[in-house]
Amino acid sequence: MSVLEIKNVSFSYDGKKRILEDVNLTLERGELVSILGASGGGKTTLFSVIAGLNRPQTGQVLLNGEDITGRPGRISYMLQKDHLLPYYTIEDNVSLPLVIRGMKKQEARARAAELLPHFGLAGTAKDYPAQLSGGMRQRAALLRTYLFSGEAALLDEPFSALDTLTKADMHRWYLSVMEEIRLSTFFITHDIDEAILLSDRVCLLGGRPGSIRAEFKIDEPRPRTEDFALSERFLEYKRQISAKLKELAAERH
Amino acid sequence: MAARGPKNEYADSTGRSARPARSVRPARHAWVWPIVTLIAIILAWQLVSTAELVPSFMLPSPVKVAAALVSEFPLLLAHSRVTIVESAAGLALGVLIGFGFAVLMDRFDGAYRALYPLIVISQTIPTVAIAPLLVLWFGYGLLPKVVLIIIVTFFPMTVSMLSGFREADPETIDLLRSMGASRAQIFRHVKFPGALGSFFSALRICVSYAVVGAVISEWLGGFEGLGVYMTRVKSAFAFDKMFAVIVVISVVSLILMGIVSLAERRLMPWTHIKERTSET
Numbered sequence: 001m002s003v004l005e006i007k008n009v010s011f012s013y014d015g016k017k018r019i020l021e022d023v024n025l026t027l028e029r030g031e032l033v034s035i036l037g038a039s040g041g042g043k044t045t046l047f048s049v050i051a052g053l054n055r056p057q058t059g060q061v062l063l064n065g066e067d068i069t070g071r072p073g074r075i076s077y078m079l080q081k082d083h084l085l086p087y088y089t090i091e092d093n094v095s096l097p098l099v100i101r102g103m104k105k106q107e108a109r110a111r112a113a114e115l116l117p118h119f120g121l122a123g124t125a126k127d128y129p130a131q132l133s134g135g136m137r138q139r140a141a142l143l144r145t146y147l148f149s150g151e152a153a154l155l156d157e158p159f160s161a162l163d164t165l166t167k168a169d170m171h172r173w174y175l176s177v178m179e180e181i182r183l184s185t186f187f188i189t190h191d192i193d194e195a196i197l198l199s200d201r202v203c204l205l206g207g208r209p210g211s212i213r214a215e216f217k218i219d220e221p222r223p224r225t226e227d228f229a230l231s232e233r234f235l236e237y238k239r240q241i242s243a244k245l246k247e248l249a250a251e252r253h
Numbered sequence: 254m255a256a257r258g259p260k261n262e263y264a265d266s267t268g269r270s271a272r273p274a275r276s277v278r279p280a281r282h283a284w285v286w287p288i289v290t291l292i293a294i295i296l297a298w299q300l301v302s303t304a305e306l307v308p309s310f311m312l313p314s315p316v317k318v319a320a321a322l323v324s325e326f327p328l329l330l331a332h333s334r335v336t337i338v339e340s341a342a343g344l345a346l347g348v349l350i351g352f353g354f355a356v357l358m359d360r361f362d363g364a365y366r367a368l369y370p371l372i373v374i375s376q377t378i379p380t381v382a383i384a385p386l387l388v389l390w391f392g393y394g395l396l397p398k399v400v401l402i403i404i405v406t407f408f409p410m411t412v413s414m415l416s417g418f419r420e421a422d423p424e425t426i427d428l429l430r431s432m433g434a435s436r437a438q439i440f441r442h443v444k445f446p447g448a449l450g451s452f453f454s455a456l457r458i459c460v461s462y463a464v465v466g467a468v469i470s471e472w473l474g475g476f477e478g479l480g481v482y483m484t485r486v487k488s489a490f491a492f493d494k495m496f497a498v499i500v501v502i503s504v505v506s507l508i509l510m511g512i513v514s515l516a517e518r519r520l521m522p523w524t525h526i527k528e529r530t531s532e533t
Contacts (some may be wrong), residue, residue, distance in 0.1 A: 051431040073433020083425050087446045089525050093289055096442065097432045128523040 001065055002026040003184040004050070004075070004152050009059030010209075011049050017044045018209035023059070025212060027152060027202060030182035034195035034202045036241070040247060042210035045186045047154045051077040063152065065133070068223055073101075076148035080157045082141035084129035091116070091125040097148035118180070119143040120173060135166045139173070145184065146183060156188045171197060172226070179223050192245075196237045197229050204241070206248035214244045217223075277329045313493035321493040322405040322500060328482070329501050335478040335502060336467045337505060339395060343402025348456065351410025358411075359418040359444070360436075376408050380469060388474035399476070402466040404458040415453035417448025450524070452519040468502060479505075 004027040011020040019042045038044050048054045050061055055070035057090055068074045074150050076097070084093045092099075094116075095108035104112075109125075116122055119139045129137055145153050157176075159167050175198065195202045199218050206213040211247060218237060220228060228234055295315050301307055302314030309317070322329070354372070358365040380401065387397035421444045429439050471480025479498055486494040518525060 048427070053427055053430055069272055072431050075431075077428065078432040079424055079428060081421070081424065083428050085425070085442065085446070087449070087521070096429075100429065100434045100442075104287045128526050130523065130526055 002062075002135065003029050003031075003064060003142050004186070005060075005062040005065075006046075006050060007060045007062065008047075008051055009056045010060070011054060011056045011206075012209075013045075014055075020049070020056070021207075021211050023205075023211050024224045027186060029184055031109055031200045032178065032185045032187055032198055034189055034199040036189060036192065036195050036202055036245070037205035038209065038245075039190060041205055041208075043205055044156055045208070046205065047077065047156055047186070049187060050154055051075055053077075064191070074149065075151070076153045078141055078144045078145040078153065078158055080160060081168050082129070082137040084137055084140055086129055086142075089119065089126050089128060090132070090188060093129065094144040094147055096108045097144060100116075100187035106144055112143070115143055115147070133166075134162055135170055138162060138170060142174075144182065145186075150181075150183065152184045154186050154188075157190070158187075160189070160191070167194075168226075174198065175222075175224055189190065189206075192241055193229065196234060196241070197224065202241060204244055204248060207251065213248055216241055216244075254411070278436055310492060311492060313496060317493040318496040321491075321497040325494055325497055327480070329498065332477055332479045332482045332498075333501060333505060336471065336480070336502075337509075338465070339398040339467040339470075340460075340505075340509070341390070341480065342403060342465040343399040344406055344459055345405030346399065346405040347463070348410050348459060349470075351407035351459075352409065352414055352452075355409040355414035355418060356440075358415055365415075372408060375404075378464065380405055381473075384473045385469050387470065390514065393474050393476060398467055398470040398478075398506060403462045405462045405466045409458045409462070410452075410455045413451040414448055417451030418444045420451075421447050434473045449521055453513060453521070456513050457510055461506050464506045464509065466500060 001028065004024040004025075005246070006023055009020055009023040010018060012018045023046060025033070025035075028064070031116055035043055035046070047056070049056050052068060052072035052074065059069070060067055060114075061069045063074055084090075085096070088096070091109045091112045092105075095105075095112040096102075098108035098111060099105060101119050113125060116125060119138055119142065121136060121143065124132060124136065124140075129140070138161075142155075142158065144153070162170060171194065178198075185199065196218055202216045202218060203212050204214040204216075205211070216237065298312075301313060302309060302317075303352065313321075352522050358368060383404070384397070384401055387400055391397040391400060425443055426439055429443060435443070467478065468480040468483065471478040474482050475481045479502055483498050484493065486492075486498065
């Protein structure tokens with residue numbers, strides 16, 4: 001059974017103009033699936049529906065077969081900005097989802113402390129977010145996302161605000177940490193290279209209203225390294241995906 | 254850890270960050286100029302008095318004021334105690350009520366629409382005009398003073414707390430909602446701590462309003478307090494004592510504001526942390 005199943009989801013904010021029309025997606029255990037598409041194409045709206053923040057007019061969101069449509073608190077959601085709370089220390093920020101779920105503060109901090117070193121954040125437990133670099137803050141936000149739910153995660157352009165070098169660093173780190181934790185993840189990006197490098201599958205969200213228009217399987221062994229990003233096979237994936245994206249863009253005009 | 258290397262630049266042996274000296278020095282120097290100016294003004298004032306450009310019963314010299322301050326000190330202290338108690342009681346209640354109104358108006362849009370215009374209008378009523386009424390209704394004791402201070406302090410508190418709550422980042426609220434947070438949890442973790450800065454700026458204003466409010470209401474009726482003392486020395490034309498009490502009122506306000514600043518530093522430690530420039 002798939003971890004997450006999005007079935008025939010249609011959504012509109014005002015009941016008239018459809019943003020999403022009949023979206024179907026699945027996420028298998030341990031899989032990373034990228035959702036690629038033009039900005040304003042409904043990617044973030046799709047995530048807000050999957051996260052339960054918005055209820056779709058039709059369709060269902062199933063987590064391990066259980067209907068969680070319109071019910072927040074089950075799937076972890078990470079937005080583009082880190083949204084670390086400036087007044088909480090790193091340990092309190094990352095353990096916030098546990099505290100919200102009702103865990104005792106001390107216990108939640110202890111769980112966070114175990115994982116901080118795995119996320120390259122050893123020794124930062126008592127620091128405030130302002131004391132951390134952009135990359136570290138993003139890793140803290142990822143750790144918070146992971147502590148929120150080990151079942152499935154939605155990452156909305158988590159690395160797009162970082163500079164190129166930090167971003168490459170984060171990709172390397174993310175690939176290695178994913179080898180260990182194998183978090184089932186939907187990943188929004190507008191960066192084709194990033195999508196190919198990180199994903200098991202790349203889905204294109206296109207059209208107006210948006211629906212899944214194409215899917216590419218990135219059939220590459222893991223762990224992946226930067227060599228893959230320079231290989232002929234990588235370029236071939238990129239050629240195919242770019243061509244399809246252009247086709248979808250042409251449709252919009 | 255390699256990624257954390259540059260971060261330790263500002264860390265001492267305990268691993269806690271120490272601020273670079275550069276950011277501290279300007280703050281120390283900031284005290285120098287106002288003090289120099291103040292000394293200059295006092296000197297000029299002393300010169301004017303010594304040269305008898307203004308008759309001494311109208312403008313007593315700083316030396317005379319200082320002498321009055323010393324001789325009247327026990328009495329001033331006793332009156333200050335009364336004024337401080339009134340200010341503190343009124344301030345505490347005003348802040349609580351202001352906070353309550355802000356929470357109510359943030360939570361219920363209906364309450365906002367119904368109350369906000371009235372609260373704004375209530376502020377156009379001059380304090381000096383209602384103070385005698387309060388004396389009429391509540392007598393010469395503590396109560397009319399406290400009521401007046403509540404009236405002058407709850408408004409700045411309500412307005413700035415409300416805008417603090419409303420400034421909460423909608424995306425952060427969405428993030429907490431996605432974690433399954435209840436409305437109360439969102440208030441506890443996002444809205445309330447996010448509005449603490451507004452709370453302390455408002456509190457600093459409220460402190461000075463509270464002291465001034467206490468003194469004004471004492472003028473208009475009462476048996477003790479700095480305002481009562483002030484009306485007495487005024488009718489005795491003891492202007493040196495008049496200036497002495499003004500000094501005391503300023504000092505009381507400054508001390509209370511200092512306490513607020515101290516509380517702010519203690520309760521908001523994250524605002525005093527220097528951003529590090531390290532990269533991963």
